[in-house]
Amino acid sequence: MMWHAVADQDEEVKTKSEDGDAKMAGDGQKAGRPKRDRIPTIFSMFRQHQLFAKLSKCTFECSRIAYLGHTISGEGVTIDSEKVQAIQQWPLPTSVRSLRGFLGLTGYYRRFVQGYATMAAPLTDLLRKNAFVWSKEAANAFQSLKIALTTTPVL
Incomplete structure (x- = not known):
């Protein structure tokens, strides 16, 4: 599976695989805007690129997340x-x-x-x-x- 990644000026990173799966991560604090204000922008980008998000797999406004055996937070990456x-x-x-x-x-x-x-x-x-x-x-x-x-x- 091949992944393509693009970063725009707002520090958002979008990745899309050849089979159509996509992952997107962004840090609204780095972009200078609160994270909550960026959610409509993220959804409009999804619509624009005909991408879909499964709500049960989405997380919003969290300070840490477990991903592939790691815990990712503002401090960095640790073992889960x-x-x-x-x-x-x-x-x-x-x-x-x-x-x-x-x-x-x-x-x-x-x-x-x-x-x-x-x-x-x-x-x-x-x-x-x-x-x-x-x-x-x-x-x-x-x-x-x-x-x-x-x-x-x-x-």
């Missing part, structure tokens, strides 16, 4: 609190499959952890064929990743 809780409660891996699950989840948030690859190296080494032998080094790496991801900075 549900995912942080899942990482905190993740049990020690007892098989390659459970280790892959953990590394898949943590790898999705690797940009929040400086030196992620180095920190996860003892765990990724266990994914080699016939190499899954849990060690103290692997346990330390597991705990370090959990701590790093549950105390992440705001990007």
